[in-house]
Amino acid sequence: AEFPSNLDNVRRYTESYVLALWHNRLYIYTAAAVVVGIWFALNLVLKKKKVVTPVSPWRYQTTETEEKKKYPVKEKVEHVSGLKIFYGSQTGTAKGFAKELAEDIKNLGLISEVIDLKDYDPDDRLSDECTSKAVCVFLLATYTDGKPTETAEWFCKWLEEASTDFRYGKTYLKGLRYTVFGLGDSVYTDHYNTVAKCVDKWLWMLSASRVLTRGEGDNNVAKSRHGSVQADFQAWKGRLLTRLQALARGEKKKCSGQCKNGTCKSKKKKKQQQQQSGAGDVAGDAGKCSSEQKQHSSEEELVESSSDAESSGEEEPGHGSVIDMEDLGNVMNRIKKVKKKEDGEDGQKVKLSKMSNGKTPEEEERREMITPALRDALTKQGYKLIGSHSGVKLCRWTKSMLRGRGGCYKHTFYGIESHRCMEATPSLACANKCVFCWR
Numbered sequence: 001a002e003f004p005s006n007l008d009n010v011r012r013y014t015e016s017y018v019l020a021l022w023h024n025r026l027y028i029y030t031a032a033a034v035v036v037g038i039w040f041a042l043n044l045v046l047k048k049k050k051v052v053t054p055v056s057p058w059r060y061q062t063t064e065t066e067e068k069k070k071y072p073v074k075e076k077v078e079h080v081s082g083l084k085i086f087y088g089s090q091t092g093t094a095k096g097f098a099k100e101l102a103e104d105i106k107n108l109g110l111i112s113e114v115i116d117l118k119d120y121d122p123d124d125r126l127s128d129e130c131t132s133k134a135v136c137v138f139l140l141a142t143y144t145d146g147k148p149t150e151t152a153e154w155f156c157k158w159l160e161e162a163s164t165d166f167r168y169g170k171t172y173l174k175g176l177r178y179t180v181f182g183l184g185d186s187v188y189t190d191h192y193n194t195v196a197k198c199v200d201k202w203l204w205m206l207s208a209s210r211v212l213t214r215g216e217g218d219n220n221v222a223k224s225r226h227g228s229v230q231a232d233f234q235a236w237k238g239r240l241l242t243r244l245q246a247l248a249r250g251e252k253k254k255c256s257g258q259c260k261n262g263t264c265k266s267k268k269k270k271k272q273q274q275q276q277s278g279a280g281d282v283a284g285d286a287g288k289c290s291s292e293q294k295q296h297s298s299e300e301e302l303v304e305s306s307s308d309a310e311s312s313g314e315e316e317p318g319h320g321s322v323i324d325m326e327d328l329g330n331v332m333n334r335i336k337k338v339k340k341k342e343d344g345e346d347g348q349k350v351k352l353s354k355m356s357n358g359k360t361p362e363e364e365e366r367r368e369m370i371t372p373a374l375r376d377a378l379t380k381q382g383y384k385l386i387g388s389h390s391g392v393k394l395c396r397w398t399k400s401m402l403r404g405r406g407g408c409y410k411h412t413f414y415g416i417e418s419h420r421c422m423e424a425t426p427s428l429a430c431a432n433k434c435v436f437c438w439r
């Protein structure tokens, strides 16, 4: 008999092993199912107990976010990051106040920046303050004839222009939070603290939000509310610091509910604010800034809130004597229709005078395109009126370029030089109300 070879032995063992596995397959399946079941069960238990098992980076992250969802931790929202203290000073008082305020702000744990207005270009930077969490404080002295200090001259000029220039829009500074303190002397009765009042007004006109009513320091010891300009500043500063702390906590001013859009105008509040500001007759003086400001009532002046409600409102149609240029066509069509109708009915030409305050048709033909109100508004904005149909004005970019402050995008992108571009109202009847006129 032949002995089985080694190879046969191996084959035989393997076959019996596989056969054994096959016969016991049921047990193997059951064991596998039990292992998987235990693994799932363990996983479930661990999840329930919120045990974070960093099996993989992904798994770890998921568990963490789930935790956050279940137990939300309030994220700290920053309401006020600090203060930007702008000053316009000649003999140093406002500058001293600015430094003092910065020191107090530091003690509150907030940061501050003291900025001399001569080093600040509002054209480039002021709109950035709308999105920053900083509150802007303006400490401004008034000088002869209600003029600003030399250092604040450009800032004031720019702000005044911007507040009346339609190209900036009424909401140009929406989001900017500010307050103003004026340094003046009530001996100068006609121009007492004019600069502070004007800056306050111009900022307000551009939709910036007052966080605190304007303070006014009076060098006239006999009349000063607190005895001196320093004491006036101290009192106002105290209110500012309290207000800032409230703002930093995210507190908003309570609304009496007697207003639209949360802009309180209740008489009681107004009185309170008037006392707070120590401003005296603020509204009356504000009229000295520009003629347009005379249109604003004292109510607006004293409101310690955003001017959104007032500024966002479009002028009501039919308000005053101004006809919107876009509607001019409709008006003419209506006149023509009436004319036709009356011609047909009576068989004779009916004078248009019925519709045009007793003017003859010839006079009506020559009717001026610019109403007196529009003429006033355009002149105030610096337009030179040509005849009764057009207005021209030197572009502010041209001025900016001459001052070496950079030119406009038409030059940058298209190479159009300022002398070739006359931003104008070629025809005041133009129906296209482009912000930038290309014609």
Ligand SMILES: Cc1cc2nc3c(=O)[nH]c(=O)nc-3n(C[C@H](O)[C@H](O)[C@H](O)COP(=O)(O)O)c2cc1C
Residues within 6 Å of the ligand: 088, 089, 090, 091, 092, 093, 094, 095, 141, 142, 143, 144, 145, 146, 147, 149, 183, 184, 185, 186, 188, 191, 192, 193, 194, 219, 229
């Ligand atoms: C020549 C001169 C003219 C002034 N004219 C006015 C004025 O028209 N209206 C006003 O309210 N204060 C006027 N003042 C007062 C200053 O505004 C006040 O002294 C202020 O505190 C100066 O601030 P400053 O030291 O930061 O420059 C005038 C002061 C001087 C010296």
